[in-house]
Amino acid sequence: MVSWLGYGNSAQVSIVLEDEETREKVPVLADEEPKETQHLFYDGESVTGKVNIKLKQEGKKLEHQGIRIEFLGLIEIYYDRGNHYEFVKLDKDLARPGDLSESCSFPFEFLKVVKQYESYSGRNVRLRYFLKVTICRRLVDIIHEKGLVVHQLSSYPETNSPLKMEVGIEDCLHIEFEYNRSKYHLNDVIVGKIYFILVRIKIKHMELSIIKRETTGSGPNTYNENEQISRFEIMDGAPVRGESIPIRLFLSAYDLTPTMKDVNKKFSVRYYLNLVLVDEEDRRYFKQQEITLWRKSPTSLKPENRGVAALENMRT
Amino acid sequence: VVSTQSTFFFKQWYQRRVLFFLSSGINAEYGSTLLYTNKFECVGREMADDRITQRLTPKDQTLAEAYDIPANFLEIDILNPETHGIGNKRYTDYEVRLKTNLPIFRIQECTVRRRYSDFEWLRGELEKESKIIVPALPGKALKRMLPFRGDDGIFEEEFIEERRQGIESFINKIAGHPLAQNEKCLHIFLTEAIIDKNYVPGKLRN
Numbered sequence: 001m002v003s004w005l006g007y008g009n010s011a012q013v014s015i016v017l018e019d020e021e022t023r024e025k026v027p028v029l030a031d032e033e034p035k036e037t038q039h040l041f042y043d044g045e046s047v048t049g050k051v052n053i054k055l056k057q058e059g060k061k062l063e064h065q066g067i068r069i070e071f072l073g074l075i076e077i078y079y080d081r082g083n084h085y086e087f088v089k090l091d092k093d094l095a096r097p098g099d100l101s102e103s104c105s106f107p108f109e110f111l112k113v114v115k116q117y118e119s120y121s122g123r124n125v126r127l128r129y130f131l132k133v134t135i136c137r138r139l140v141d142i143i144h145e146k147g148l149v150v151h152q153l154s155s156y157p158e159t160n161s162p163l164k165m166e167v168g169i170e171d172c173l174h175i176e177f178e179y180n181r182s183k184y185h186l187n188d189v190i191v192g193k194i195y196f197i198l199v200r201i202k203i204k205h206m207e208l209s210i211i212k213r214e215t216t217g218s219g220p221n222t223y224n225e226n227e228q229i230s231r232f233e234i235m236d237g238a239p240v241r242g243e244s245i246p247i248r249l250f251l252s253a254y255d256l257t258p259t260m261k262d263v264n265k266k267f268s269v270r271y272y273l274n275l276v277l278v279d280e281e282d283r284r285y286f287k288q289q290e291i292t293l294w295r296k297s298p299t300s301l302k303p304e305n306r307g308v309a310a311l312e313n314m315r316t
Numbered sequence: 317v318v319s320t321q322s323t324f325f326f327k328q329w330y331q332r333r334v335l336f337f338l339s340s341g342i343n344a345e346y347g348s349t350l351l352y353t354n355k356f357e358c359v360g361r362e363m364a365d366d367r368i369t370q371r372l373t374p375k376d377q378t379l380a381e382a383y384d385i386p387a388n389f390l391e392i393d394i395l396n397p398e399t400h401g402i403g404n405k406r407y408t409d410y411e412v413r414l415k416t417n418l419p420i421f422r423i424q425e426c427t428v429r430r431r432y433s434d435f436e437w438l439r440g441e442l443e444k445e446s447k448i449i450v451p452a453l454p455g456k457a458l459k460r461m462l463p464f465r466g467d468d469g470i471f472e473e474e475f476i477e478e479r480r481q482g483i484e485s486f487i488n489k490i491a492g493h494p495l496a497q498n499e500k501c502l503h504i505f506l507t508e509a510i511i512d513k514n515y516v517p518g519k520l521r522n
Contacts, residue, residue: 170521171420172494178372193372200388200418202492238388242381244374281489 010055010062011100013133013144015069017049026149029121038149041129047071047110047148051094051133054103065136067095071110073117075266076126077216079223087264088115088129097136117263118152118295123225124216125267152258154294157183166197167287174198177275177287179247185296186256192247194275196239202280206235208247210254211272211288218265229271230254251293258295390416392491392506394484397476398429407431408476410483414506420497420520426507434511435483438490441501445517448496451489454482 017023017039025037041047051069055062073088090113094106120127129150135142160183168174174197179190194206209231216223230253235245260269271293276286396411409431417424435453442450457479460469470476490496491506498519504511 169494172497180372189369191369191372193374195375198387201494202388202390238386240381240384240386242375242377244377246371246374248369248371279492281492283493 010057010060011135011142012054012056013135013142014052014054015049015131015133015144015146016052017047017146020049026151028119028147028149038147040149040151041113041115042151042153043115044112045115047113047131049108049131051106051108052103053100053105053135055100058102062100062135063098063137064095064100065097065138066093067106067133067135068093069106069108070132070134071113071129072132073115073129074127075264076128077266078124078126079216085264085266087117088113094133115150117150118258118260119149120257120260120263120269122214122267122269123227124214124223127263127267151295153297154185154258155297157294163289163291165287165289168198169285172198172200173277173285175277177289179273179289179291181291183292183294184251185294186258187252187296190247190249190251190273190291194234194245194247196241196243196245199239199241201283201285203238204278204280204282205233205237206239206245206275206277207231207233208249209274209276210249210256211274212256213268213270213272215268215270216266228274229256256293259292385417387417390418390421390488390492392484392487394480394487397480399471399476406471408471410480412487412506414491418497421503421506423507428506428509430505432479432483434505435486437511437513438501438505439486441517442490442496442499445501446495446499448490448493451486453486454479 020039024040026040027035028038029035051067053062053067068091070089070091072086072090075085075087077083077085090110092108092110094108115129117127119129128147130145130147133144160181162178162180163182164176164178166174166176176195176197177192178195179192181188181190184190210229212227212229214225214227216225230249232249234247239245256271257269259271260267262268270290272288272290274286274288276284278284391414393413393415394410395413397408398410399406399408401407409429412428412430414421414426415424432453439450439453442448457470457475460472460475462469487506491502496502498521500515500518500520503520504515
């Protein structure tokens, strides 16, 4: 049996990070819980702090079989309940079996923790990092968790060619679309154009949307969740050949994550631009094109933190 | 044609330009880290920000392209309903007039006469041969075909006009569908004086 939230009959556990005041907090989305914020970490950063154990009844001793803290990275697939995949597990013993006679505090240090993947909370799958303190006892363990958010940063890709393609239906509709890049960072702007080569259908309007596709499982058990993140009209009316329609789409307006390919071989999150032309009889002609999204290092990142992972890596 | 842009995005674009000027000085001060390939690349990228949202250069559109008759001209009118025969053996047919410049029709103007059952035949053929969801025809009006009615049943003017509108909307919807345009049955229906019900179904192009 397990007592969650550290509220045993006897003790209250809390975890306080060393730089809790100064570290940035980021909102976390999860299906069940209301929106909360958690501290943000990057790959290579150390996770240090204190575990505070407060005895509910001062004077009454707390017997235990050991106290430990773990740093865990977990992938949870919702439809596969009970099957959690731990891809990171670090632990430290805080106290050997014995008694706690008064409230106390244990410092902990996980140095230069490798956090390979970005935190993700989606329709069918969740990837999360958290610290877990366990006070082992004979009957009921006391457990307390504190979630963390991890962002994966990338630098400007070496190659980033525009996406340019001629598509259509033979004899009916030929267009050439162009998007200025194939890889966009999360605060980037998609600049593009649609050029009409042949228009033999009666077009009413044209729209562009961003589709997020979350893929979980493999083989016959593959689940694809498509979500339309945004949609807006880029053209109203009937174009003729030779017409060019501009596109300008600001990505910072939307709730996007970086593209994640085959995370721990468990899930993928990919993004597509969906160009849709609608004719007068509401028939839809569309073309989906994958784009790669990546997370740029924020300019607000303090220089001490920005270089932390890199400098620590360089020192070893 | 109108290229629609929300004013919200322009405001955000302007705000980002202002932010860039405030932060670019800070970027330049600190040394390079492994998070950037080098600091100059970082600053260089930020500098290009104000040019980042500029439109791509479009290809020029010639006057001919802009002012020519549109290449999607397709009109089918249903006109001049006529009732033929006498007594029980009467039937109504309609003039089906096609005007188009789509090359797949191989003919720019054409007129044929068709009756309701011909439309039913076309609908059946399209459901069988193509993968389209075929729109519905106006009703068969079986009640109107029963004897002992006070009015003229299916030969009432009002009913004929209602039916005319329904089949006009039907044929325009279907004739504009790129997959339906590929079916022989549609072309037979629109261009041949008499429908050969024993035709060989097929497509016009691959």
